[in-house]
């Protein structure tokens with residue numbers, strides 16, 4: 001059974017009361033540890049957050065944000081995710097935590113895979129996996145996202161108009 005914790009109206013996925021390799025920084029809560037790399041992205045479907053993922057091989061920390069169900073500000077740029085999914089239930093994806101990690105670079109993933117004997121998983125970038133989750137798990141937050149994208153777009157249109165005016169001058 002997975003431990004859960006409430007964050008406002010949201011039930012956090014993979015909550016751990018002990019420090020792990022995977023830490024989320026929640027705006028109204030502070031630091032929360034989760035059990036595996038995919039848990040960060042799964043929680044990111046429901047709320048914006050900051051994240052730190054420590055590579056299980058070299059211990060280097062990958063940092064990023066999830067804003068409106070998108071991965072942003074990745075540092076370093078190309079971390080890799082290895083994820084073993086256990087299938088989907090209604091509205092959720094199950095993952096096998098021991099086999100699901102975020103690696104700061106491909107070399108570390110390759111090294112880790114060379115001794116890995118578990119179930120074969122998917123290897124992909126964080127934005128790719130986030131995109132895949134977005135497609136499979138639409139939520140109410142998604143509707144809000146559309147709403148704010150519209151707002152942002154009209155905002156940037158104003159900026160472009162201004163720029164156009166400027167160019168004419």
Ligand SMILES: [Zn+2]
Pocket residue numbers: 055056057058059060103104105108
């Ligand atoms: Zn590493």
